[in-house]
Amino acid sequence: MSRPSKLTIYAFAYLGFLYLPVLFLPLFSFNSGTIVAFPIKGWTLDWYRKLGEQDALIQALWNSLTVGLIAAVLATSLGLFAARAFVRYRFRGQRASEGLVMLPLVIPGIIVASSMLVLFLFIGLKPSLTSVILGHTFLALPFAVSILKSAFDDFDASLEEASYDLGVGVFETFYRVTLPVVAPGIIASILVTFTVSFDEFVLAFFLSGNQPTLPVYIWGQIRFPAKLPNVLALGSILLLMSVLLLLLAEYFRRRSSSSK
Numbered sequence: 001m002s003r004p005s006k007l008t009i010y011a012f013a014y015l016g017f018l019y020l021p022v023l024f025l026p027l028f029s030f031n032s033g034t035i036v037a038f039p040i041k042g043w044t045l046d047w048y049r050k051l052g053e054q055d056a057l058i059q060a061l062w063n064s065l066t067v068g069l070i071a072a073v074l075a076t077s078l079g080l081f082a083a084r085a086f087v088r089y090r091f092r093g094q095r096a097s098e099g100l101v102m103l104p105l106v107i108p109g110i111i112v113a114s115s116m117l118v119l120f121l122f123i124g125l126k127p128s129l130t131s132v133i134l135g136h137t138f139l140a141l142p143f144a145v146s147i148l149k150s151a152f153d154d155f156d157a158s159l160e161e162a163s164y165d166l167g168v169g170v171f172e173t174f175y176r177v178t179l180p181v182v183a184p185g186i187i188a189s190i191l192v193t194f195t196v197s198f199d200e201f202v203l204a205f206f207l208s209g210n211q212p213t214l215p216v217y218i219w220g221q222i223r224f225p226a227k228l229p230n231v232l233a234l235g236s237i238l239l240l241m242s243v244l245l246l247l248l249a250e251y252f253r254r255r256s257s258s259s260k
Contacts, residue, residue, distance in 0.1 A: 151185025
């Protein structure tokens with residue numbers, strides 16, 4: 001048996017350093033004590049049971065679900081047409097346009113959030129869930145474009161041309177021919193952008209006002225030691241949900257790629 005290379009060892013060490021602390025989150029969520037430290041005093045499910053008794057938490061969860069779903073649909077809808085244009089056509093300023101769309105990935109979140117807050121206040125839009133939806137759509141758009149570009153990369157344009165030759169219009173061709181082929185990519189985009197929006201904190205902190213999303217609510221609770229076990233239980237559920245959504249998105253992305 002050959003020895004693992006230095007690069008392999010480094011990769012596993014890096015992944016362990018990055019994700020091992022995350023595994024302590026669900027571990028301590030079952031701790032009967034309120035202090036996050038070893039040794040664990042006992043095992044309990046009380047912290048999970050108490051989550052449903054907190055009205056503020058449920059409202060924050062509903063806010064995050066609403067924002068995430070709307071932002072995911074908006075980002076995917078905009079990303080669908082942008083990705084099709086980037087893949088199918090060649091036009092002046094294309095690279096600049098793609099770079100502009102991807103810009104939110106490289107700009108620090110605090111800069112984006114403060115800039116959006118200033119802009120929204122200037123146009124008369126006060127911090128609210130509407131502001132958060134607009135901000136999250138802007139933030140999630142690069143993820144949607146990246147996924148949907150992959151879905152369009154190997155799309156056979158002759159299918160659309162055949163549809164046009166048969167007398168079918170542009171919109172009906174898009175609905176009957178293009179959309180079914182890229183549907184797995186669309187689903188993957190919605191799942192990923194929803195996860196990005198659901199987990200995002202900085203923009204929501206600046207733009208939510210008195211309607212906090214779940215990450216903002218968690219930040220408010222984590223300052224109180226007595227609330228920490230509930231936060232750990234909630235964080236464990238969110239961690240599981242995020243992993244499942246990303247695995248589902250990867251499944252649809254691979255399905256989209258393998259169907260071409």
